[in-house]
Amino acid sequence: MQPSTQTAPQPFTGGKLVLATLAVALATFMNVLDSSIANVAIPTISGNLGVSVDEGTWVITLFSAANAVAIPLTGWLTQRVGQIKLFVASILLFVFSSWLCGVAPNLVVLLAARVLQGLVAGPLTPLSQAILLASYPKEKSSTALSLWAMTATVGPIAGPALGGWITDSYSWSWIFYINIPVGLFAGAVTWLLYRDRESPTRKLPIDKVGLLSLAVWVGTLQIMLDKGKDLDWFSSPVIWTLTVVAAISFVFFLIWEFTEKNPIVDLRLFAGQNFRGGTIAISVAYAVFFANLVILPQWIQGYLGYRSVDAGLVTAPLGVFAVLLAPVMAKIVPRSDARVLATLAFIGFAGVFIMRSHYTTGVDQWTLVLPTLLQGIPMALFFVPLTAIILSGLPADKIPAAAGLSNFVRIFAGGVGTSLITTGWDNRTILHHAQLAEQSSLNNPDYANALTSIHATLGGGADQAVAFFERSLNAQAAMLGLNDVFWLSSMIFIVIIPLIWLTKPAKGGGGAAASGAH
Structure with missing residues (x-):
């Protein structure tokens, strides 16, 4: 060819x-x-x-x-x-x-x-x-x-x-x-x-049917994921309609693309062991990482009272080690098994999320920043080895298609992960709120003492004391829900480590891909 x-x-x-x-x-x-x-x-x-x-x-x-x-x-x-x-x-x-x-x-x-x-x-x-x-x-x-x-x-x-x-x-x-x-x-x-x-x-002839079915299933699924929370998910007929259309068009897309002589998307790339295993591993990991990157500033702004620019600055240190270690990774990857480096990255991510799972509503700025700063280390170990695995052994003319398809799966997984984790955080917050509210009865002496203490500290009427307590309860419930999300995220990173070892070692850190060798 x-x-x-x-x-x-x-x-x-x-x-x-x-x-x-x-x-x-x-x-x-x-x-x-x-x-x-x-x-x-x-x-x-x-x-x-x-x-x-x-x-x-x-x-x-x-x-x-x-x-x-x-x-x-x-x-x-x-x-x-x-x-x-x-x-x-x-x-x-x-x-x-x-x-x-x-x-x-x-x-x-x-x-x-x-x-x-x-x-x-x-x-x-x-x-x-x-x-x-x-x-x-x-x-x-x-x-x-x-x-x-x-x-x-x-x-x-x-x-x-x-x-x-x-x-x-x-x-x-x-x-x-x-x-x-x-x-x-x-x-x-x-x-x-x-x-x-x-x-x-x-x-190449234009695969019009494949293009249309791709646009339909990706577009409807993306809108469903983005609007699900606003429309209360499957209690909404709109979400149900979008889901059904996305599912039917996705199945049709798969059947059509695998049988089409000149498909708009080369799904046959998934037949490659390294492409398949590396793409799944990087996509699941990115989904968890990106979803947490979205909800952390939301919590910092919504419950800790940070301005948007300050919330952004709290997450900014994530890039420090990612930048500093880039030249180091360039030297390490060719001499190392990319699977070992990716495994260390996943363990590092798990450790960071375990640290975050111990946050409290009174968390100070340094405690917020430290895990974010440390997360830059597994970030540096994350993309390069897995990308090298995904692209290794592919001929040069297949690199754009492989990079496009793997990036599509990764970015789309980020959207799915964000919707799932945001919904999970909401559900866990509601659960913790209900559990905490069970104790908020005037028959409970601790609750009565708390209201008395708030009234003595802030002054005002009883209604103001109850309102302040309710705000505190909401913040505590959101914090406990977020801690659950952090703990689950750490476990996901541990569980998906075997995906990395389903691939073969990437020789030369992706050099084979770069040179177009088989």
Whole structure:
């Protein structure tokens, strides 16, 4: 087949390699940053556009749904258009859609712009992996993966803090405008350096049925997950309808894609032992990690009284070790069994969540920050080895499709995990609230003494004392529910360790993938 017989371009060296890495990394960072930066600005955006916060959350939902549809199409689009043209076009269209978001005069225009932004952002993450791997010598492929992992992990961490600061200090439009100079620089440099290194293309027929069924099941499932909590899950006919449509279209999609000669998504990649095992392991782990990254700032803001920017700063130290250890990982991965490193990462994650499971409502700032800081260590050990396992042994022309499909499963798992863990936290909070409220009877001397103490301390009437006690009870119930989530998260990381050992060792830390060798 033509794509696999062409000679791969020689890796970059020196200043060209540094500039190429910076351009590709900035495009990745811009994309992953935008997936989380809008979250903290939703109340402000909703207020400015004159809509409810529930309506405003569609800004996040539609971006996620469009992005989830586009990511697995990367392999097909790459073969049709070429890696470099597709990557640069995605960057420039992302810049254009960011500008549209910033100037949107109403919610309808903003949502349309976010759909476009999500669609064109799809190829950026998987193609950045493939382009970086091709830019480095085979023996330095783990360095490429380390740099990619650094930008992919720091973006979601920096998003809430940066979004909160921009929204508080300037205008919500600027959370989109900041993409413009970054994207123009990344697109221009990428084109100048890579335009003569285009991957071979071939005219593939469009799998229209596969594309339509993919869009239907991914879109309906993503909306169901995002809106489930707001609509009280399966007590809502809307959620039931979305679930049934997603299930039927998903089954149809699987049957069609496995029997189609030129499928829009190459599901046959899952036949590979390393791709299958590595993708499942990284997706389950990312689902737990990302879900906790979402609910921790919510608890810090909602129950500890932190401002959005301060809550973001509490989670920001997660990136410290992830950045510092990136060059170390580049040296360690080629000499180590990637499965051992990934196992150590999962054990590290479990330890961090055990630390968090002992939080109290009176937790101080250092106790919040310490586990977050330490979590950067397993973060550094997490992405690179598992990505090396997933891509190892694949021919060069399969790397974009494999990276696209594995990133799709990982990111989609993050959405599923967030919905499940958020719902679990709500349910455990309700349970703990009911258990604590059983003791809140005037016949209970401890409860009566507590009200007397509150009244003596705060003054005011009996109703104020009861209201204060109820707020304290709510905070305590939420804390106990969150502790349950942290404990369960630690157990999940331990339980999924065997998934890593279902794969074979990744030789050379992904070098085989980078070189296109079998």
